[in-house]
Amino acid sequence: MQVSVQREKLSSAVSHVSKAVSSRTTIPILTGIKIKADEEGLTLTASDSDVSIEVLIPLEEADEWGVTVHQPGSVVLTARIFSEIVRKLPGNEIHMQVDDRLVTHIRSGQAEFTINGMNADEFPQLPQLEEEKVFSVPSDLLKAMIRQTGFAVSTSEMRPILTGIMWTLEKGELKFVATDSHRLASRTAMVECMEELSFHNVVVPGKSCSELVKILDDDQTLVDIVVAANQILVKSNHILFYSRLLEGTYPDTTRIIPQSNKTEIVVNTKDFLQSIERASLLSREGKTNVVRLATLPDGNVEITSNAPEIGRVTETVKPSSMVGEDLKISFNAKYMMDALRSIDSAEIRTSFSGPMSPFVMRPTDHDWMLHLILPVRTY
């Protein structure tokens, strides 16, 4: 293999695929990045047991030079050292040459590295997916949907299925749901796809989703998503992102969302969030992380918290509307803050059905998002 490649493009490709390199693996080849030069350009691949990422640097793109392949071929180089070398090389052009013994010469400007490579044939093959179930979604929307649900996945391996975000698609509506059984976040959006396309119980590991967010652009470029039996593939630009799916059946979460409500409060999202953040300063010190909410006779809402021996805090929030029964309820401040931080809308409606029942928060300006939180028994 012998190639010349534009440094910035190589650097960006290495940084993308590096997200799939496992730092602790017992399989030496998986600590590496596979580099393949052929008539399409230079392809970089990395893989751990959950996620595989492949990035193509084309020969040319939008009239800008990317790669010249002097001799096709392939090699695997240790990811950590290769990415540091690429990042620190001087000059705009990097020359790579691999000899018969897989010794790789990397040259740029006045610097020359000679690195021992590994055999690319030993690198695992990427899964071949049947492209039956394909739909498209703008990159920034996909990022938002992950950000607005991903925080609610379970971090416990007690019920592995809950460590993922469940994706469903029906009648053009894509829905993400995540729950750790104490709180639930759900987000829907209309997407471009064949009308009859539908899938259920596609559970993408939360960790894969957070890696995916990092490589997606913050713009409205459409990314294509392929859903297969046990894999999902996200295609964005010249990047292919594969993740395995979690096995098992995701619980039916539709039934736990209360349909009736006894107290309904509409508040400014930011004011509410900041009050809870301040209240949580003390609840965190007290190790309970619990804050209390009570409706006041004057039409305000009071948020309180205390920490024995340290002190207490009282916050008054002025709702823009409050209807229904008086209420005193306690909840985990972190769950509330996670939910409120994920909401972009200015106002939220919180619907309570009593101090012992889960309560629901929704933005007032759309129906795409729902957060459910279980209360804590203190009153």
Next chain:
Amino acid sequence: MQVSVQREKLSSAVSHVSKAVSSRTTIPILTGIKIKADEEGLTLTASDSDVSIEVLIPLEEADEWGVTVHQPGSVVLTARIFSEIVRKLPGNEIHMQVDDRLVTHIRSGQAEFTINGMNADEFPQLPQLEEEKVFSVPSDLLKAMIRQTGFAVSTSEMRPILTGIMWTLEKGELKFVATDSHRLASRTAMVECMEELSFHNVVVPGKSCSELVKILDDDQTLVDIVVAANQILVKSNHILFYSRLLEGTYPDTTRIIPQSNKTEIVVNTKDFLQSIERASLLSREGKTNVVRLATLPDGNVEITSNAPEIGRVTETVKPSSMVGEDLKISFNAKYMMDALRSIDSAEIRTSFSGPMSPFVMRPTDHDWMLHLILPVRTY
């Protein structure tokens, strides 16, 4: 005590004094910030065994309101919780009221905290220094002098005196020296002081110096420095920064600086640094951290490094001048990078007196700075 205070000023004062709060102390009162209201304004003080910081928020400053003292008094509040409260409070004005039982009410906007305080009489007194030895130095210069020497202090407690920066003053020349016995950094500057003022062997703990850097402004405001028997006091704006001095006699470092030289190389600082950074990628992998430098017959300098089983790197640096004997020398890459990163000048002159002798680097455009590095025996 009862005061109203401008939030941003309180927040900034808390953040300054917090640098002197020890996170792990067995003396509960030292986890706190002492808050005192009197006719001057609001004074905040924090202290650990090495450093004490005191910040005054004056009643008014440059026609801007700072504090209104409704009732003088004092209290000590736990630093961690108090600083978080101040940072997160809404509104521009914070009201604080301390009752007889030291319970402190902190109110701003719709938020009210009630925090248990401690007795300010139990807080340690700050040292009273005789202001005999006083000199002035611009804030940014003092920062630069610490930054350009502080990295070379010893981190080992084997010889505690080497964990500090030694300050001397003679004939208006302030000099900072730091060494961990493998490398040495020295920086001098002319300062404003009485002509006859001089001191020697004033060793300020490296850790105190790094905290001091954080509170100094990046401008040329003069800060006053008071040197006493076992304390130093730095006065900047409304901030008093006290540090204890290290006990013991700092070694005489003037004699280890070689006066002769056999090979002298002048190179671009940035090019040289980047070559060593790249070479160190492999030396770090090989755990030795050693890179080699050799003069080439063609007038260039070669930097090499290798890591068994991974590979090797060769860098060519083009000096702007090279005179004297041929040379092959090895050294610790980190020491070299630390020194080069601290040099603001475009070019440096490195003077070698043989492969086994310490070598010296100086900027070509001034004499204020000197770095000495001991070689490693490999060739």
